[in-house]
Amino acid sequence: MRKTVKKLICAVLVLVITVVMLGGCGNIAGSASGGTRYLYLTYNTATDTFKGLLANEMVKAAKNEGVTIDVYDGTESADDQVAKIKEAAQEGYAGIIIQAVNADTAKQIEIAANGLPVVFVNNKPEDDLLKADKYIYAGSKETQAGELQAEWVINKLGNPKKLNVIILKGVEGHAATVGRTKAIKYTLKENGVDANYVFNDYADWSEDLALQRMKMFFRTGQTVDAVFCNNDTMALGVIKAFKENGIDYSNIPICGVDATADGCASVKAGEMSMTVLQDAEGQAGIAVKAMQLLSSGKSISALEGASEDCKAAWVPFTVVDSTNVSQYQ
Template sequence: MKARKAFAWFMISVLMLGLLSGCGNAADGKDDGKMVIGAAMPVFDDKWLSYMYDAMKKGAKGQKAELKMVDAKNDSSKQLEQVEKLVIQGVDAIVICPVDTSAVKPMVDAAKQADIPVVVVNRQPSADVLEKVDAYVGSESIKSGTMQMEKVAELLDGKGHVAIMTGELGHEAQVKRTKGNKDVIKKHPDMKVVRQGTAEYQRAEGIQLMENWIQSGDNMDAIVANNDEMAIGAIKALKSAGKLDDILVAGIDGTPDALEYVQSGALDVTVFQDPVGQGEKAIVTAVKLAKGEKLEDKMVWIPYELITKENVEKYVERWKGYDENKG
């Protein structure tokens, strides 16, 4: 019995020490007077996001702030722990790019209890969470879907059969982009979704799905994909079946790879979401909030941009610029 009690006291004191030292660290962090921004990012191994991270790092340097960026490895619960840790460390503002938009609430709550301003970037949480956060920086997912489909509709003269290739099922972008696509189709009575299937955002799966669709013999006028990788997959399959010339292909993201396909005329439409714009704006907003300044609007929109063969060169240059910055 004695031993058990002693153990309990031991545990308690360990916990107390942990808390105290946590506070101590926070104080240390502020010693040099530098502002500290915490950034809870969903996953480091993502190409598009890596440009956003670079922009954030660069932005922080420009603002003379220290950036503490952590990787949740696509695990929501891990991200929550990381945010809690940032709170304990006493950072001046936290930027969150959620792993899962439906799981942001506890993270925001944790930060708000410590009166730390929160900026959510890139992935838009639901309205009740948005109310609590200090700012949202990003693009409206659904808009990329509508923008993409509007261009496709224009190119098809408002009529035709459309097949939609969706990303990983249940993913926020998959749901919204697909909805954006369908909203536009509803406005055109002569347009119809003939097929919808998932290729999990992957090129290889895109090829396979397209091959099977070709075999079905269905008449399709346009393949509209949730991202560029799947669109490229569809292009590959269509090309080897000799059907690329008759069918429109559209993607989203505007990755450098995809731009090459736009240049060659294989990819007709893609939508550019600006990682650098989002990254920079997120940091600027966070620093402002940390300094206690007021924002004009808590929703900071970075608009999508439509890419077609006509304007593709501009974006090729832009990527080149981003890459040079990186080096």
């Protein structure tokens, strides 16, 4: 009942306050008011560490650039996002930045924007759904994260010829899930590793689901040499599973992605082997700068990290392990 009331109150405030907070998004920072207003649509920020971090960084980036971003933390519904964009197109916004629930709905999102530029973040649509200097993606190449994980494990284990591998994946169909997983497999194969995938399943970015999946794996009686997770939160669930089952994992690399605060703390403690920094600050900064250019009718071509076709602005991933984790805490 309290949650329902909170949602109703927030729905009224969406037209009044700078940052919209629906359904438990109180972890999102506020923003200073600037001359130009953009709408940032996201979801599940209260339960997804990186989504919450990216929303906070989006607000900070807007403040640094002297513009306003209203954050709409909606439901995990593509229809909800499209409906909100239709409203925004009539409410004086200069552009839409969106963490799409489903990247395959990019065309519907672009139509709903009614001529406004759109910057997609954290879930990349296919290239044919993007348009140069109009509908673009700002973020990191998901394949790079999986590639860096696999290369790190290969080097750590001394260029092994065979490995028993576990992969715990994010939400099915998400661009990060697809890109990171594909790159892990490709990189292992290209480096001559005969990978036996003893367990390969979705854990939906969740620590609890990762814990459950690992318990399922332990019941098979198989051994594992390396565990790759599509994000830090799942890697923490893996570590918890090893601990709860009294299994020594000191020689088993457990890899994550995002370099969240909890992930870095785990690396520092010698538990998670490594993570890959998904630079929320960098992604938010380039998204806002790209939107400023697009909403002024300009090209992103001169923006650092811009692709040659002007459909994307890239922020590189960075390996974080025991040698440099203190730099990211």
